[in-house]
Each structure stands twice: as C-alpha cells, then as structure tokens.
Amino acid sequence: MYSRKVELAVGGFVLLGIGALFLLALEVSGLSLSPGKQTYTLIAEFDDVGGLRPRGKVSLAGVTIGQVTSITLDRESLKARVEMAIDTEVDYISTDSIAVISTSGLLGDKYVDVSIGGDLETLENGDYFYSTQSALNLEKLISTFATSQM
Amino acid sequence: MSLWLQQIGRQTLHRLATLGRSALFLAGGALFIPRLIFSRLFIQQLFSTGVLSLLIIIVSGLFIGMVLGLQGYTILVDYGSEQAIGQMIALTLVRELGPVVTALLFAGRAGSALTAEIGLMKATEQLSSLEMMGVDPLRQVIAPRLIAGFLALPLLAMIFSIVGIWGGKMVGVDWLGVYEGAFWSNMQSAVDFSDDVLNGVIKSIVFGVVCTWIAVFQGYDCVPTSEGISASTTRTVVYSSLAVLGLDFVLTAVMFGEF
Numbered sequence: 127m128y129s130r131k132v133e134l135a136v137g138g139f140v141l142l143g144i145g146a147l148f149l150l151a152l153e154v155s156g157l158s159l160s161p162g163k164q165t166y167t168l169i170a171e172f173d174d175v176g177g178l179r180p181r182g183k184v185s186l187a188g189v190t191i192g193q194v195t196s197i198t199l200d201r202e203s204l205k206a207r208v209e210m211a212i213d214t215e216v217d218y219i220s221t222d223s224i225a226v227i228s229t230s231g232l233l234g235d236k237y238v239d240v241s242i243g244g245d246l247e248t249l250e251n252g253d254y255f256y257s258t259q260s261a262l263n264l265e266k267l268i269s270t271f272a273t274s275q276m
Numbered sequence: 277m278s279l280w281l282q283q284i285g286r287q288t289l290h291r292l293a294t295l296g297r298s299a300l301f302l303a304g305g306a307l308f309i310p311r312l313i314f315s316r317l318f319i320q321q322l323f324s325t326g327v328l329s330l331l332i333i334i335v336s337g338l339f340i341g342m343v344l345g346l347q348g349y350t351i352l353v354d355y356g357s358e359q360a361i362g363q364m365i366a367l368t369l370v371r372e373l374g375p376v377v378t379a380l381l382f383a384g385r386a387g388s389a390l391t392a393e394i395g396l397m398k399a400t401e402q403l404s405s406l407e408m409m410g411v412d413p414l415r416q417v418i419a420p421r422l423i424a425g426f427l428a429l430p431l432l433a434m435i436f437s438i439v440g441i442w443g444g445k446m447v448g449v450d451w452l453g454v455y456e457g458a459f460w461s462n463m464q465s466a467v468d469f470s471d472d473v474l475n476g477v478i479k480s481i482v483f484g485v486v487c488t489w490i491a492v493f494q495g496y497d498c499v500p501t502s503e504g505i506s507a508s509t510t511r512t513v514v515y516s517s518l519a520v521l522g523l524d525f526v527l528t529a530v531m532f533g534e535f
Binding site for chain 2: 155
C-alpha cells in the first residue's frame, strides 16, 4: 500500500494546494509581494459623499494616484471627512486643487477625482483640500427640478 | 400519551449522549494529532482523502466556473457591464462555492469512504483486536484520518476556486470575447485578500473539521452490522451536507454580513 509514489503524490497535492493559495493571493486578489507604495495623507471635507467607500480610488486625469482610507463624520462642521492615501511620487498637487466625487460610468463606483489647480505651492501630508465638490445626487437633482426651486 | 412522552425523553437523552460521545471522541483523536505530522499513517490518509479526490474537485470546479461565466455573461451583457464577470466569478467562487461545493463533494467522496472503512473495521473486530494488542485505535486509526481530512479540504477548496476561475476565464474571455485586461483588473480590484480569500479559507477549514469529524465518528460509532454500516454511511453524507450548509450561513453572516 505505502510506497514512494504515495509520498510523491501527497507532496504534489500539498504543493498544488499551496500554489492555488498563491495564485488566489497574487492573481485574483492582486496582492503584491513588494512592500506597499509609500503614501501620504490628504483630507477633503464633502457635504455629501454619496456612495463613496473606503478603498475607493483617487484619480488625477484618470490615472489612479491613491485610495480612500477612511470616511468619517466631522463633529463640528457636520461634513464627511474623507482621508486619502496618495502615492508619494505624486507630490505636485497644488493647494488650490479641487477634490470632486465622480462616478465611473452611469452606475459605476464612486471615486475621488482631483482637478489640479495652478498654484505653485503643493499640498503636503495632512493638508486639507481647500475646495471640494460633492457627489451628484440624482434624487436631489430630480426633486429640485420637479419642484423647480432652482 | 405517556409512551409518546417517554419516547421524546429517550430520544433526547440518546442524542445528547451521542453528541457528548462524539465530542470526547474528537478531543481524544485530536490529542494524538501533533505526534502524527509526517508519519506514514498520516501521509497514507492524505493520499486517499486528498489526492484521490483531486479529479472530482478539478472537474466540478472547471464546470462550475464555466457555468458561472456563461450565466454571468448573459445577465451582465444586458447592462453593458460584461467586464464585471471576472469579479462576479472570483467572488462567488472564493467566498461561497469554493468552500461549500468542495465540502459537499468531499463528504460524498471521502467522508462516506471513511465511514464505511472504519465501520467495516469495527464490524470485523479489527478495532477491538488493536485494543487487545495494546494499540490505541484512536491513535492508530482515527487521528491520522482526522488530521488528513482537516488538511485536505482547505487545499481542495483552494484548488477548486483556482480551477473555477480559470474555467470562467476560458468561457468569458476566450469564448465570449470579454476584454482580458478588464476581466483581471476588475477581479483584482474587487477581491480583497484578507476579506475574501482568507475568509474563504477559514470557511473551508471549519467545513473540513466538521465533515471529517462526522465521517470518522459515524464509522466509529456505527452498529457493527452490514445495515449499521450502510445507515452510518448515509448519515455521514446527510449530516455533513446539512452541517456544511447551515454553518455556511452562520459563517457568511459573521464574515460578510454588515450589522
């Protein structure tokens, strides 16, 4: 019953299983073995984050430059405080840039789009976006239109 | 009426006693597990529960992935979002179908074999002869089968998921023409390693423990006759399937439910 072949088969089976786990980690969930990119934090306060979620992407000109790390409610201003981790390579976001919540496609995920300004000074770790633009709320839009309180 | 009440009491006591016996049995068997890693008995059992189940797992994984690809495509293409098919296939497989279907197949393929084997050992008094020789059957027969089952099911579930995703990719990308880059990038942005993959692995570990426990205990506790063995084998498959589906709901609620 017991033979070298059995041992080999079991070894192959265990390797196959571990290989499957590696594939699940690297190919399917996109986990990368290299240490994560260095990031710095920028904060933006929105009146309405709509459907934005943590891990949502932050993009500049359509290129992903970071992700949303946390969304909390600010006690004093009663606005949504969105913290974003931005890649350190992208260190040229000027202080008058605007953070806009946009939707990819008509029904797609919400993400933060940064429209860059013209100021020479740049935002640094822990800085706030001076101006923001909230998510487009379709229902509010329709109700405003219907009651014509423009 | 009094007879009927008596029956309820007897049944309850009987069930409770069986449950207690099975818990003691699991604890007794698990006690020997640390000494058995890399022993011949364990490797032999891993061969018969794991390696011999590979074929059924790979074939069903492939077909389930392909069906997911086909069904997902026909639904998603109406909304013009057929690229999301990668994310749909990966999440369904990694979170649910991988662990659950593997556990159901494992109960049918390996669990029933374990019960029948141990039941026959008991019926032909091999277990008693081991005891007569001063060898603890828990150590010699039960513990290697327990640890092999605990280990085999998670490995099989991961192989199932990978093969399923590959099958889904074959149908979605190669056959139906979904753009491959979007397929993988959607999948990678939607699947989280610790939230989805690791939770799936934890599920399959739980299912592995439960299925193997039920199978081995049913064999060990069977009535040592032909009818007894056949009844135990049936019970193994039924109990394992019910336990897996029930536990799956509980685990899903704990892991993925937002409350």
